[in-house]
Amino acid sequence: MALSPPYVSVADGRTITESVIRALAVVAGAFLFAGVFSSLGATLLGVPVPLDASSTSAGLYAAVNAISFVGFILAAVGYLRVRDDRSLVHLRRPRPSDLGWAMVGLVGILLGSLVMGAVVELLSALAETLFGVTVESGQNSIVTQGRENPVLFLYMVPVALFFVGPAEELVFRGVVQGLFRRAFGVVPGLVFASLLFGLGHYLAISSGSAWTYILTAGALGLVLGAVYEHTESIVVPALAHGLWNAGLFVANYYVATTAATLPG
Template sequence: MSLESSRFPPLADQAESLGRAVLVVFLAFAGALVVTGLVGQALIETGLLVREELSGRVGLSVLQFVGFGIGVAAYLGFADDWRLIRAHLPGLRDLGAIGAGIFVILLSAAGVGQLLAALGVDVAQNQVIAVGQSNPEYFLYMIPVSLLFVGPFEELVFRGGVQGLLRRTYGPWIAVALATTLFGAMHTVALIGGSGSVLAYVAVAAVLGLVLGVAYELTENLVVPAVIHGAYNSVLFAVQYAVATGAVPA
């Protein structure tokens, strides 16, 4: 664990670090576009995927996050910087951190949600939720997708790549704050709602990103925030499925 005080780097170093972090995000999204566009289209043309069917939507989601990984791998290969990613099989301490992280992130999400509701602030809706509300079975498919693809590949981008690069220049705490800001802002591309509700969603995502960023710094193991992230999404999808099918009241 390395939580030394953040430094004040020269402006040139700050600009380079931020530029590299933004480049990682750009390459991740570019990878997602390329993989879903080329591989996804090829699968659709061969009939292996049908865009309008449930399996097609799930398959394209999987390809999107695989594209994230390919984009980050492209940066790591070009920069010859594979040591940037800190990951290993979790030990007992990591497993404890995962359990604590899941508890904290669910509690944080509930607390922020209640605060926004008390203030009368609407939160924008993610397009994934909108799809699932019209076909609740989609939520069940997204549980394993979250655990195997969404959590690992989003954390590879924002904690492994972005936070890792920023840490080298700014130290851990500023790196966590900046990576969290980018993490929240990038979610705007998948939101439905007005500007106020979008900002509210970004704030919620930023709080969750903060928990994930701290978990990564404390454990120095990318597996920890990846599992926490995937588990958090899975719980949300399970709850959404229960609500959409009437198992629990909305």
């Protein structure tokens, strides 16, 4: 397994500088390509930009989102091809045990989410007590728009499984974590990649306090990164990530169409 000593192995200064710059460039490229593909997809499908679930059919809205994540995949694959560095990403033939580890990752994400929810609630209470500042948890823009058009959540389920999970994992766990691992070792690489993963979710926030959403996303990134290093297969965190997002969409659809509430 990859999670073996040395957990920390700092490379020379040149390798560190190059790895950090390249990781940031891949992330920037992923978001740039995602924006370009989103605009192209919207134009081809006749969808007005910026996307608005209240004026766009749920199917077209989800389709444009799916197309945008092709930009993420292109950025990651493009980097690996240009640098001829495909060994950076752990990829192997799937094993039966991978499904079990994906479930372990899913449970880990759930537990991490619950823990971070409690941490955020505690920090929010402290901020209100000490500074009189009311902190609202950050909300994903798709969740916000889906509440106006709940069927959007169902359309986003296959997008989460086949586009969001694989694309984000290929970029953040595959290329970015691989570059940081090369520069700093397994554990620091995992932590730095998860931090960048959390910060990358800033653009997905439509309301509430950004730091609450970033902290939670970063913590979930730690779980996905650990599963990835343990299994040495990018498919495992991609599956866990996709299942988690899909489950959230199904839960939000249920809440939006009934009088139920999600457990707090």
